[in-house]
Amino acid sequence: MKFPIIDQPSYTYQQQRFYIFQRDRHMILEAILLIAIIATGFIVCLDKILYPRHSRLFRGKPKLVTFSQGAFPLLIVILLLRSFTFEAFKIPTGSMKPTLVEGDIVVVDKYSLGLRVPLLGYRFTAGEPERGDIVVFRGTVDGEKASVIKRIVGLPGDHIRYQDRTLYVNGNPAIQLNITGDIDNLANGKQMKVIRATEDLGNKQHEIFMAMYDIEDESAYKYKDLVVPKNSYFVLGDHRSNSIDSRYLGVLADKQLIGKARFIAFSLDWAHKAVRWKRMGGLG
Numbered sequence: 001m002k003f004p005i006i007d008q009p010s011y012t013y014q015q016q017r018f019y020i021f022q023r024d025r026h027m028i029l030e031a032i033l034l035i036a037i038i039a040t041g042f043i044v045c046l047d048k049i050l051y052p053r054h055s056r057l058f059r060g061k062p063k064l065v066t067f068s069q070g071a072f073p074l075l076i077v078i079l080l081l082r083s084f085t086f087e088a089f090k091i092p093t094g095s096m097k098p099t100l101v102e103g104d105i106v107v108v109d110k111y112s113l114g115l116r117v118p119l120l121g122y123r124f125t126a127g128e129p130e131r132g133d134i135v136v137f138r139g140t141v142d143g144e145k146a147s148v149i150k151r152i153v154g155l156p157g158d159h160i161r162y163q164d165r166t167l168y169v170n171g172n173p174a175i176q177l178n179i180t181g182d183i184d185n186l187a188n189g190k191q192m193k194v195i196r197a198t199e200d201l202g203n204k205q206h207e208i209f210m211a212m213y214d215i216e217d218e219s220a221y222k223y224k225d226l227v228v229p230k231n232s233y234f235v236l237g238d239h240r241s242n243s244i245d246s247r248y249l250g251v252l253a254d255k256q257l258i259g260k261a262r263f264i265a266f267s268l269d270w271a272h273k274a275v276r277w278k279r280m281g282g283l284g
Contacts, residue, residue: 030118033079040068040075083118084111087258088265089136089147094187095243096149098196098207099134102187104279105266106149108136108259121255128254129233131155131169132204134261134283137235137252149261150245152252153201154234162224162247165210165240167199175200176208184209184239189271194241211241221247231255 047065061069091104100106110116113135114127121138129135129152139148153167153174154160161168166176182196193212198205218224224247228234232251237243246252267279 030079030082033075033082034118037072037075037079040072043068044072079118084115086110086262089149089261091149094184095237095239095245096134096151097184097209097239097242098182099151099238099283100149100261100264101267101279103268103270103276104264105268106134106136106261106283107263107265109262110259112260113257116255116257121257123254129155129257129260130203132201132206135233135235136258136261137256138258139249139252139256147258150235150237150243150252151206152233153236154228154246154251156228156230156232158228158234160226160228160234160246162221162236163218165216167236169201172202174202177205181212182209184242206238209239209241216241223247223250226251 043065047061047068087108087110088105089108091100091102091106094102111125112127113129114123115125116123131152131154133152134149135152136147136149139146154169159168159170161171167174176197176199178196178198180196182194184192184194186192195210195212197208197210199208223234226234228251231254233254234246235252236245236247261283263282264280267276268274269276
């Protein structure tokens with residue numbers, strides 16, 4: 001089956017634009033875990049204080065106490081594993097194409113960027129991202145909390161400018177190499193001609209997409225020329241024509257970081273119900 005290719009300048013990504021934001025189940029689960037830990041821990045402590053061991057030698061323990069004693073340590077282990085090791089995130093949209101596509105499941109390492117206080121995000125061990133790292137962070141979009149995945153291109157103190165579809169870091173352009181034409185397979189089954197290029201960030205090279213026609217309204221970028229503040233980062237999606245990122249939302253605070261994306265553990269093409277085996281592997 002041949003899909004229609006959209007190649008007219010009149011078509012804009014505004015009609016197909018979708019975020020790589022998803023409702024933040026991560027924070028909801030952490031909050032539920034913390035509440036459950038506090039509740040079960042309170043019951044266990046209350047039982048120890050009010051009902052010493054000798055007082056129930058013959059009548060046994062209440063079921064709620066028995067349940068809390070078993071659940072309390074298990075919940076702590078689950079919280080520690082979720083907060084300080086790895087977690088999987090599903091890519092819902094195409095703002096990180098061609099690096100990540102819809103249906104990819106990425107594994108995020110939560111310890112290399114520093115261990116953090118659950119929910120609050122404050123770092124209490126060493127660890128900072130590098131330019132070019134793909135990170136997952138907590139964001140707010142249209143008033144809703146969300147988990148977001150983007151690429152860090154600006155570090156604290158960097159002068160960032162985005163002009164004429166080119167990224168400038170401290171006055172130096174991120175050179176675009178190997179420029180060629182490509183096809184972006186959209187979620188609605190259509191296709192769109194795009195420009196594919198290799199962007200050189202100095203310490204790392206990665207692939208990016210841009211619309212074949214210059215359909216971007218750069219006047220809509222609220223934050224296209226700034227110095228990145230302390231404990232903050234400037235992030236972009238790899239699909240520069242289809243990403244809501246720091247150009248629109250401003251810089252990312254360090255306490256919003258969840259972790260660094262390490263590899264694609266699984267990838268499913270939902271439209272064709274097929275596993276994309278070749279996409280699995282490290283993200284560099």
